[in-house]
Amino acid sequence: MMSESGRKQTPLAFPGIKSRGAKVQPLRFTGDDAALVIALKQNHPGAMEALYDRYAPLVQRMLLRVMGVDHNLSDMLQEVFIEAFSNIRSIKNGSRLQAWITSIAIFTARGRIRRRSRRRVFWVADAGDVPDIPTAGCDPEEREALYAAYRVLDTMPSDERIAFSLRFIEGMELEEAAAVCRVSLSTIKRRLTRAQGRFVAIAKRQPQLSSWIVEGDRWNVE
DSSP states (O other): OBOTTSOBOOOOOBTTBOOTTSOOOOOOOOSOHHHHHHHHHTTOTTHHHHHHHHHHHHHHHHHHHHHOSOTTHHHHHHHHHHHHHHTGGGOOOGGGHHHHHHHHHHHHHHHHHHHHHHHOSSOOOOTTSSOOOOOTTOOHHHHHHHHHHHHHHTTSOHHHHHHHIIIIISOOOHHHHHHHHTSOHHHHHHHHHHHHHHHHHHHTTOTTTGGGOOTTTTOOOO
16 A cells, blocks of 8 residues: 555554455454453454363363263363353353353253263263273272262262262362352251261272271361
């Protein structure tokens, strides 16, 4: 383009837009969670990818902690983000994005557990026939104990199983567990007390778990 003075003028440059003939680079989002929520609500072209990149590892870990062995974890991961993208306008405080999407993951897992429970009274999984639970650093004894623990969890009511998994497997603080389960602190404590009793009673009869159960030691609800 020529200016009035006859000199060649450099085209205006816009982020993510190249001049004709050059490859267009996708817009990428950078910013904290509050800014990301605003960007998602405004349909920023890089916001959805940013949300997935930022929180997919966390969501996947939460699903794994709660579900254990499940062939549908990848489908559940997609379900969580589809719901998140569809309901992003419901979140009022962007700084709570992590807790919000974790809660979606927990309720997605809850629905899956309940559907699975209706199909069978007791599910026994052979560790050789199911996808591996990541057990980096685990020796064979610990690995068998982990599979046995999830077999016990599979006999428990969904809300108790989730509370137990969040507190004793993921290591969440009580307040955080209550928040992502959308219940009061007293309710999460009651669920944990019941879950602990059920788990210990069954686990004591399991050869792979009996030596791991020490009452009053690792199973602290408070």
